Amino acid sequence: MKLFNKIFFSALILGVSFIGCSDDDDDDNPTPAANTGGGTGGGVQADLTVNGMDFFEIGTDPTGDANNGLDATNIYYSYDSTSDSLHFLVKVVNLANFSSSPSIDFNFILPNGTDGNKPLANPFRGSQSHKTASVYTDNGGTAPSTYTYTNVAGYAVNGIAYTDDVSKSTTGSDLSGICSNCVSLVLDVTNNWIICGMDRNQVITDTEVGATKSAKITLSSNVGYQRGNNDLTTDGADFTIAIP
Numbered sequence: 331m332k333l334f335n336k337i338f339f340s341a342l343i344l345g346v347s348f349i350g351c352s353d354d355d356d357d358d359n360p361t362p363a364a365n366t367g368g369g370t371g372g373g374v375q376a377d378l379t380v381n382g383m384d385f386f387e388i389g390t391d392p393t394g395d396a397n398n399g400l401d402a403t404n405i406y407y408s409y410d411s412t413s414d415s416l417h418f419l420v421k422v423v424n425l426a427n428f429s430s431s432p433s434i435d436f437n438f439i440l441p442n443g444t445d446g447n448k449p450l451a452n453p454f455r456g457s458q459s460h461k462t463a464s465v466y467t468d469n470g471g472t473a474p475s476t477y478t479y480t481n482v483a484g485y486a487v488n489g490i491a492y493t494d495d496v497s498k499s500t501t502g503s504d505l506s507g508i509c510s511n512c513v514s515l516v517l518d519v520t521n522n523w524i525i526c527g528m529d530r531n532q533v534i535t536d537t538e539v540g541a542t543k544s545a546k547i548t549l550s551s552n553v554g555y556q557r558g559n560n561d562l563t564t565d566g567a568d569f570t571i572a573i574p
């Protein structure tokens with residue numbers, strides 16, 4: 331009996347240990363890398379510098395987990411305080427195969443209480459209250475940036491939409507466009523990366539940033555092709571920007 335208890339106790343410890351090692355949110359995605367950048371430099375060395383922009387890694391993603399589409403491995407952000415613009419760089423492994431119709435979206439969850447006083451929410455689960463930058467191109471585009479976009483009713487294509495359950499109950503869509511054709515898209519097929527640029531004010535307004543002039547933004551993102559998503563890149567990573 332004593333031996334049995336010992337074995338049982340050991341199994342219990344092993345079991346607890348196993349659960350502790352599992353993915354935090356059970357979505358088979360790795361726990362996001364810690365935020366490394368302050369947004370405007372601050373002496374923190376950039377993880378990547380492209381076209382004069384300093385990029386900081388927000389998170390990583392496994393290779394080979396995409397469902398027959400773009401397969402992302404890393405996501406970075408850059409905040410340019412001079413132009414007050416945000417840029418996101420997503421590294422992939424197979425851009426050449428899908429460069430004629432890339433799809434990419436970024437779901438921003440703003441700090442509690444600043445997004446129309448709505449609570450924190452998750453883009454993929456539960457009550458929704460967040461902003462989404464969607465870049466869904468039509469077929470036939472050519473890298474680096476010759477793409478066309480077709481707007482869908484109630485949906486900001488190549489733009490930024492606000493998502494919440496209230497819109498869904500009144501219009502049938504939970505997406506409400508904030509701006510269309512307001513996200514720039516540049517693909518570098520040779521280097522296997524995609525850069526999306528957007529006005530910081532469209533993502534988070536001065537009012538939403540608040541008096542501290544600093545905002546920690548939680549980000550989930552997808553990549554794919556032909557308006558489909560094949561790879562969840564980061565789910566719940568965050569980065570902080572400091573507005574001058």
Ligand SMILES: [Ca+2]
Pocket residue numbers: 391392393394395396401402403561
């Ligand atoms: Ca991946």
Ligand SMILES: [Ca+2]
Pocket residue numbers: 359391392395561562563
């Ligand atoms: Ca993934």
